[in-house]
Amino acid sequence: MLVGATLGTAAVPAVATQSAPMSTTACPTGWGSLPKTDTTPTTTPVRDVRTGRHACYDRMVVGLPGAGRDVGYSVRYVDRLHQDGSGRHIPVAGGAVLEVRVAAPAYDPETGAATYPARAGRPLPGVDLAGYRTFRDARFAGSFEGDTQIGLGVRARLPFRVLQLPDRVVIDVAHNWTGAR
Numbered sequence: 001m002l003v004g005a006t007l008g009t010a011a012v013p014a015v016a017t018q019s020a021p022m023s024t025t026a027c028p029t030g031w032g033s034l035p036k037t038d039t040t041p042t043t044t045p046v047r048d049v050r051t052g053r054h055a056c057y058d059r060m061v062v063g064l065p066g067a068g069r070d071v072g073y074s075v076r077y078v079d080r081l082h083q084d085g086s087g088r089h090i091p092v093a094g095g096a097v098l099e100v101r102v103a104a105p106a107y108d109p110e111t112g113a114a115t116y117p118a119r120a121g122r123p124l125p126g127v128d129l130a131g132y133r134t135f136r137d138a139r140f141a142g143s144f145e146g147d148t149q150i151g152l153g154v155r156a157r158l159p160f161r162v163l164q165l166p167d168r169v170v171i172d173v174a175h176n177w178t179g180a181r
Contacts, residue, residue: 046106098173116148
């Protein structure tokens with residue numbers, strides 16, 4: 001006979017249920033709003049300008065197929081955009097204006113024929129900024145003595161960076177100063 005036997009239930013270890021932490025991508029910070037330049041000129045002409053929206057910034061890409069990685073630029077905030085050569089004021093909507101200069105013509109240096117179908121003072125062809133968090137306006141200022149000039153209207157004076165990638169110059173403007181999305 002079995003004495004002192006007890007029937008019991010097996011102990012079940014407690015399983016903690018924790019919700020997985022929400023993954024959030026931190027936006028880059030530290031870009032600043034001071035002018036950014038590289039003086040490397042090219043004769044490879046500008047062929048297109050396009051824009052894109054990202055979680056942390058809005059992006060403008062100036063395309064120069066065949067130029068490689070070394071394309072000069074100057075990007076800076078200005079009070080007003082003035083066209084090279086004539087000095088004509090080009091109105092650009094937004095709380096602040098970035099003057100984007102690419103050290104490349106928007107025309108074929110041998111023939112003078114336009115390689116980018118834009119007109120001075122007019123919005124950039126094919127660029128629709130509806131729904132952008134930061135970009136407000138993009139105007140072609142012209143191409144003079146081998147430099148192409150664009151006015152980029154942004155919501156406010158915000159941090160930006162410039163990247164030289166193969167066959168293009170990229171300008172990213174952050175949505176805010178804190179890096180929050």
